[in-house]
Amino acid sequence: MKLDRRVLLRGAVAGGGLAALQGLMPAWAQTGSPGLRADLPTLSGPNIDLTVGQTPFTVNGRTATATTINGVLPAPVLRLREGQNVRLAVTNQLDEDTSIHWHGILLPFQMDGVPGISFPGIRPRETFVYEFPVKQSGTFWYHSHSGLQEALGHYGPIVIDPAGVDPVAYDREHVLVLSDWSFMHPHEILSKLKKSPGYFNQQRTTLAGLISGEDRMSLEERRMWGQMRMDPRDILDVNGSTYTYLINGHGPQENWTGLFRPGERVRLRIINASAMSIFNIRIPGLPMTVVQADGENVRPVETDEFQISVAETYDVIVQPTEDRAYTIVSEAIDRSGMGRATLAPRLGMTAEVPALREVPNLTMKDMGMGDMGGMGGMDHGAMGAQPGTAMAGMDHGAMTGAPGAAMAGMDHGAMAPQAPAGTMSGMDHGSMAGMNMRDPENAPPDMAVGVGVDAIAMAPANRMGERPTGLQDVPHRVLVYTDLVSLQPNKDQRPPSRTMEIHLTGNMERFMWGFDGRKFSELVEPIRFERNERVRVTLVNDTMMAHPIHLHGHFFELVTGGPAGHQPLKHTVNVAPGGKVTFDLTADAPGDWAFHCHLLMHMHAGMFNVVTVRPMDGAAS
Template identity: 60%
Template sequence: MQINRRRFVGGALGGGGVAAMAAWFPAWAQPVSSGITAPIPTVSGSDITLRIARQTMRVDGRLSRAIGINGTVPAPLVRLKEGQTARLTVVNDLDEDSSIHWHGLLLPFQMDGVPGVSFPGIKPRSTFIYEFPVIQSGTYWYHSHSGLQEQIGHYGPIVIDPEGTDPVVYDREHVVVLSDHSHISPEAIFHKLKANPGHFNGQRQTLAGLLAGKDQPLDERIAWGAMRMDPTDVADVSGSTYTFLVNGHGPRDNWTALFNPGERVRLRIINASAMSIFNVRIPGLRMTVVQADGLNIVPVETDEFQIAVAETYDVIVTPAVDRAYTFVAEANDRSGMGRATLAPRPGMTAEVPPLRSRPLATMKDMGMGAMGAGAGGDASCSAEHAAMGHCTIEGDGGAMDHGMRDFDAAPQVKRDPSVQTISPMPVDRMGEPGQGLDDVGHEVLTYKQLVALDRNPDVRAPERSLDIHLTGNMERFMWSFDGMKMSDHHEPIPFIEGERVRVNLINDTMMSHPIHLHGHFFELVTGKGDRAPRKHTVLVQPGGIATFDLTADAVGDWAFHCHLLYHMYAGMMRVVSVRPRGEAA
């Protein structure tokens, strides 16, 4: 619903009838509370206890079931110091197995916290002690790697203060944890996705939209229909089901980050969602990005950035005037938003911008980035490509013809119904801001703008190259790497200790996938030489390629997966095995 919140509130104040309708408006457009300024509780020191338990949480005044840690959702902020040894005693008070994975932390693989990969998990009513040296600094987070617990509150932030002088200068900081919340159980969400992958999509094109000129032209719509593909299928679970949270609070809760005018305010922004990619902006306030995935970068100013699930970005803002600003975390399919307020005093609010028009997938998102439309990948070529026969339907459940499914270009991909398509012409999309952000009228951050502040620790050329295809069948909600699911018990992806490998992630699907490798950082190949940005998670755009160089310097078995929770749960996960060089066969 495209509604201006200030206009709505003004009308509500002027008439009881309008006020009575408030419950029918989306949460971000409704009147807000006087403001919640309490930060996430903090635990620190050399010996920390974290207790996992069932609880309830209140979102926009409504109670729901959750799993929290030490009685809070998000879990407490774990604050550590570079150079210390962390000892974290985790007590599982649940009636089911649980775990904690320390996302982005470099540690012995036995402490990584992935059941079945690096340790057996934490049994019900039992305790596990994580102990490891802290050899880095920055903004990170932690979460369950057991079942679907992450969806219902089992996540929290980590801040590691540097041992020496922090190159980022700031007067005040706020930790901002973004997440998605549903009153539907995660098991029920997954069941509905398997039964009907479009179940939660309230963004589909309509006849009214077509007549109003807001949707694709009829010939394009017919071509997409012939391919049995939906250009509005940008997010599997949307604002029709999710409430988008900031530090555990819904839009009406009005979580507020305080500042004094003129201060340099550091916002440590973490996307701890299960399934939601956010576009973050603060209307009227420029942001300077100073850190990506916990590592310092050369400061870069921007108006907006897309943050994938599991990524972190630290930004500096310097509000100069005595006024409030709205912090907007808009879902990438534009079906809803998380919102908070930056203000000099509690109780203040600023205008909340309406949701922008939903993005529509293009032929570029189908892996035809180099065809017809050129660099822009304009959707207008879709009917043309349909006429050229690239969209022929087979009789095997709607897959494209084998002229388009170029398996010869991907011989390692398993050929079965779990792989719907192979992108015929995928392109590097790391210089793009993300779906729907090309024409927003202001500057949007891209991966190619990131430059590491310090020289990379390993600048050797790669010894070999490895292609990994991100594969799936969207009609059946099946997800995999190279057509192979984690449950198929395939051999791990092998690496030798110390080797340099160039990894090409090729997205053969029409959805974005945030890919995370445990236990390592990798350098994005974006032309920055020895200052390539180092990350632990990279968002691979639909039909796109993301390339990184990896030094396999952490011996052990490590999880490698899409960080969209239900994609991982459906099979988009493998194990990377790094073996000591002397043991390599």
């Protein structure tokens, strides 16, 4: 195992000597300390030792206890090479079980690190050895799959160099680990969400905002949202009201800095290792060329901003030519806060930090009404209950694309305008009090429409080509999923032999989440695939929250409508509110694999299942 000087100093703290050792280190080398520091500590070689323990962590002048690996937050970079074998001995110094999942890594399922699914977990004071061949290259990460440890700092980056020539040319690289930190324990955060899902949302629309116009909503729109008991600002369950957004373990005031020489091609390996935060990433004044998504090379595409959901990774190339600093901005999608770092030719330089942009409002599309066209901007004043009209009490499931009909008592799923919510001014929503987005008739036959389902998308739209939340109107280029094209041809280009639809469901008022209306605790049936089966899967988001869905042990190909045979490969995909995502999966990894929303609290509250691929090697199905 190759260890640099910082790791020799910092890795020794696992036994509790952190306080003594930190006094010996310069400020830039201290985890969570103010100021600047060099690149993250790195471990490499065929044998790597990792120790999970507890370490004091300081940000913004406050100190708490973090769950760390080798005493640092984030954990050390694991630098591996395609084609090698790696043996990772993980020792647990906690008073509870722990685990490590190697996110995005293709390996035998027994090494995947999910307690109760692929192994028992690692008990206190015990060591578990993960061993597997490294069969890929790219940017990945690792984290706990035990309890809520991930929210306490148990995560780190993985960089795997290709066996041959890297198709991405660069002169220098920096790993950027994005995360969120709260001094409130994650169990307390979850408890508060269970009691009041809007507990952390301090950006709700207000009477003052209505009068001033600051909320950008009309009285009619406000009335509509109120009658549906929905919040147009319910974008992130947990946000900047409690989180400090970190980049490489540093808060915005501490300003982690990565160096460059003007003219260099700098590769930024960006990993969203947060528990609950989706970010919009930009570097004002510096375009970014996306070259990799989730560790898989893509055809280079230049952009000015992109959204990175929880557990996704993006590699970008930047080429600053001026002798000046640039600010790296990771802004929470609800605009409640931001992470900030700096690219600069020399330490100590800073650039202007942009102000937070205005809070976005959700729209009818986010309610799952995006494909019901033909109704945008219509006068809904005639939509009040009018007994005796031809359509009173009609079955409105068949109303898609039928504007102009009398709509007394309708289920207003068919009311979706194609324009943003701001175009809905002047609508008479008085008749919407009876709106029923939870009508079981709108659910597929295999959905459990019980207390865990408070909405069913009436017309979910494929939103992979749309600009994501809050970026619809920015005056610069924004990356969308349909921009991604695999650099290499897809290995399996067989047409799918069958299709499958999975609904992402929830009850936001009770903070319940699941697949097809069922929580994992309800002993749901696993999702079954035959080995090497080719299946087209559609994820339908019946909720008004984005869900980053992750499948362990596999990559799937997003069906984007792009060049044939070059569908982008992903291990995690963000399914927009009221949207749907379709991917093609070759189930080529036998075993039992976790499949879940990567918003930690959503997974913990039930949006989790097991994908089982059979037969195993030499075994019957």
